[in-house]
Amino acid sequence: MAERTAGPGGEVPLVTASRSMPPLTPGRIWYLLRTTCREGWSTPYWREVVRGRILRTPPVETPGSSACEIHVLTSHGDWLNLVWGLKSLFWYSGVEHALCIHEDGSLGEVELGHLGSHFPSARILPRHGADKEMESVLSNAPLCRGFRATNPLALKVFDFSHFLRAERMLLLDSDILFFGPVQTLAERIKDPGYRLNTLNRDWSFGYSVPPDVVSERCGYDLPPLINSGLGLLHAGSIDVRHCEELLGIPGVLGHPHRIEQTLIAACSARHGFEFLPREYDVALACSEPDHPCKHYTGPIRHLMYREGMRRLVRAGILEKGRA
Numbered sequence: 001m002a003e004r005t006a007g008p009g010g011e012v013p014l015v016t017a018s019r020s021m022p023p024l025t026p027g028r029i030w031y032l033l034r035t036t037c038r039e040g041w042s043t044p045y046w047r048e049v050v051r052g053r054i055l056r057t058p059p060v061e062t063p064g065s066s067a068c069e070i071h072v073l074t075s076h077g078d079w080l081n082l083v084w085g086l087k088s089l090f091w092y093s094g095v096e097h098a099l100c101i102h103e104d105g106s107l108g109e110v111e112l113g114h115l116g117s118h119f120p121s122a123r124i125l126p127r128h129g130a131d132k133e134m135e136s137v138l139s140n141a142p143l144c145r146g147f148r149a150t151n152p153l154a155l156k157v158f159d160f161s162h163f164l165r166a167e168r169m170l171l172l173d174s175d176i177l178f179f180g181p182v183q184t185l186a187e188r189i190k191d192p193g194y195r196l197n198t199l200n201r202d203w204s205f206g207y208s209v210p211p212d213v214v215s216e217r218c219g220y221d222l223p224p225l226i227n228s229g230l231g232l233l234h235a236g237s238i239d240v241r242h243c244e245e246l247l248g249i250p251g252v253l254g255h256p257h258r259i260e261q262t263l264i265a266a267c268s269a270r271h272g273f274e275f276l277p278r279e280y281d282v283a284l285a286c287s288e289p290d291h292p293c294k295h296y297t298g299p300i301r302h303l304m305y306r307e308g309m310r311r312l313v314r315a316g317i318l319e320k321g322r323a
Contacts, residue, residue: 046305053318054083055114060090062099062121068189068232069098069166073156074115074174076106081304082174083118088312089178091320093292095186097170102159103127104152123163127152130159137162141240143247153260156228161238171199171264173229175301177308178293179315184277185292189232197268199231200280200295207265208258209251214266217249218242223273226265227282229295237271238264287311 062070070089074082082101089095099119103112105127115124138145138158148154160169168189188194202225207214211222243263246252253259279291286307287294296304 042306042310043302046309047302050309050313051080051084051305054080054087055118057087057118057318059118059120060087062090062119063096066166067097068168068170069100069164070095070170070172071100071102071156071160071164072172072174073102073104073153073160074107075104075152076108076111078174079103079107079111079115083114084309084312085172085174085176085178086119088317089172089182091317092180092315093178093182093186095170095182097189098166099123100125100163100165102130102155102163104155106152125159125163127155130155130163134158134162138240141244143244144240147247147253147259151256151259153257156260157238157243157263158240161233161235164235167235169233169235171228171231171233173295175296175304176230176293177296177304177312179287179311180290180292182280182292185230185232185280195234196272196274197231197233197237198274198276199233199265199268200227200229200276200282201225201278202227202261203282203284203297206258207262208253208255209249209262213249213251214246214262218245218266218270220270222266222269223275226261226268226273226275227295228261228264229282229297230280230293231276233264233268234271238267239270242267242270 070086072082072086086099099122101115101119101122101124103124103126107115107126112124112126115122134148135145138148144154144158148158156171160171170185170189185198188196188198205224206227207222207224211224214222246263246266252262279288280293282295282297284300286303294304294308296308
C-alpha cells in the first residue's frame with residue numbers, strides 16, 4: 001500500500017500554523033455565537049485562538065519501541081485535537097512507543113503536513129492507500145468489508161489490527177488529553193506476563209446491542225460499559241472471523257457510532273479482559289486533579305478546550321515544548 005512516512009525530506013509538505021484554522025467569515029462568526037451560548041463564553045477563545053498554538057511547538061520524535069505501537073484514527077474535524085492529545089501523552093506520561101496515525105480519508109495535504117512535521121518518525125496511513133490492501137484482507141468477510149466501506153470508525157477495528165507492527169497496541173482516541181503519568185496502563189503494557197486486553201470504562205451504555213445478546217449468541221460474558229477510546233490490545237485479539245459473526249447479530253448495525261466499540265469490546269471479552277482503574281473512566285464531570293487523563297467524549301467535547309487545554313497551558317505545555 002502507499003504508506004506515508006513524514007519527516008524532513010519526506011513526501012509530506014511542511015505548512016505554517018496560520019493555515020490550520022478556518023477564516024472568520026460571517027457564517028463562521030454566527031456559528032461561534034451560537035456555540036458560545038451553549039458551551040460558555042470562553043470556549044470559542046480556547047478552541048479558535050489558543051488551540052492552534054500547539055502548532056508552534058517543536059516536533060516530537062517517537063522512539064519506535066518494538067514492544068508496543070500507538071494507533072490513532074483522525075479526521076478533518078479532530079486532527080488538531082489529536083496533536084494536543086499525542087503531545088500531552090509523550091511529554092507528561094513518559095510513554096515511549098512507535099506511533100501509527102490512520103486518517104479516515106477527509107484530511108488534505110495541509111493537515112497531513114502538520115501531522116508529519118510534528119511527528120516525523122510516525123507512520124501516517126492515508127485512507128486511499130489502505131483501502132486496496134484491506135479489500136484483500138476482508139475479501140472473505142463481506143459484512144466486515146461492508147462495515148468498513150460505510151463507517152470510518154471501522155478502521156479502528158480492522159486497520160489498527162492489520163497494520164500493527166508490535167505484539168501490543170496502545171489504542172488512543174483523538175479526544176483524550178493527558179495530565180500526568182499513566183502508571184497502571186504503562187505497567188500493563190511493559191509486563192510481558194500480562195495477556196489481557198484492558199480498556200477504560202464508559203460513562204453509560206455504549207454498545208449497539210445489549211451485552212446478553214452477544215453472550216447468548218457467542219457463549220462468553222460481555223462486560224457492560226467497555227469504552228474503546230483508551231487501552232491496551234494484544235495482537236490477534238481482534239479477529240476478523242469473529243467480527244463477521246458479530247456483525248450478523250440482528251440490530252448490531254443499528255447505531256453507527258457504537259458498532260466499532262461493540263466489536264472491540266466483544267473481541268476483548270473473548271480474548272480476556274479487565275478494566276483500567278477508575279481514574280481512567282469516561283466521566284461527564286470536570287477532570288479530577290489526580291487523574292492521569294480525561295476522555296472528552298461528545299457530550300463534553302467543549303470542556304476539552306476551556307478546561308483541558310487551559311489546564312495544559314497553565315502547566316506550561318506551550319512554553320516547555322517551544323524551540
